Amino acid sequence: MIPWLDHRHQFPPLEQALPEPNGLLAAGGDLAPGRILAAYRQGIFPWYMPGEPILWWSPSPRMVLFPDDLHVHRSLDKVIRNRAYRITFDSAFAEVMQGCAAPRGAETGTWISADMLSAYLALHEAGYAHSFECWMDDELVGGLYGMAIGKMFYGESMFAKRADASKIAFVHAVRWLKEQGFGLIDCQMYTDHLARFGAKEIERKQFMRHLGQLIDQYDLLGPWSYRYDSTGEPS
DSSP, rough: OOOOOOOOOOOOOGSSTTTTTTEEEEEEEEOOOOHHHHHHHTOOOOOOOSSSOEEEOSSEEEEEEGGGGGGOOOHHHHHHHHSOOOOEEHHHHHHHHHHHOOOOOOOOOSOOHHHHHHHHHHHHHTEEEEEEEETTOOOOOOOEOOOOEEEEEEEEEEEETTTHHHHHHHHHHHHHHHHOOEEEEEEEEEEEEHHHOOOOOOOHHHHHHHHHTTSSSOOOOOOOOEETTTOOOOO
């Protein structure tokens, strides 16, 4: 059994997270900005399907990317250097979340519900949630969003409407985060896609050690200003 959260922003010890399903820690509560920020500060994140209670997770192992470990495959590097595109940060947050929520392939549902969208929009307005956008021909064709607290970045989701669009945005995001002193990008769960970029799994205790070193550093609140135009034209 997992505990049911009340009105307080308190979570059970991470050691109580279930091994199966991996990392399930608690249920209930709400998506108030204060609760979500408290969760991330403790290595916890919300994930649930519409119609379910809110579920809170802290999996082990945890998929992470150290910015120094970013690997860009030669073919993608060529695309980044030669394709016409424009990158912005925090200029279309709601649209990026909506793109991430859109069905993919045979999928018909999404975990990014109206309540999740509203909650992260509030966090974006407070300066903690951020989006990274890729534009081609003035169309938003890909991007990703996540949370920044201290020098920790928590990746949430990405989408692409054209080949490589989300990958291009991701590479720009990681390189910029590294320049700003961010020490770790939380990717939550393993995927082959992230592994190809250099992400790897670490145990919860190791994740929490890194979080403890990074989470209380100076918050780089948004909106973040970044624009890159691969054509060299003013943006």
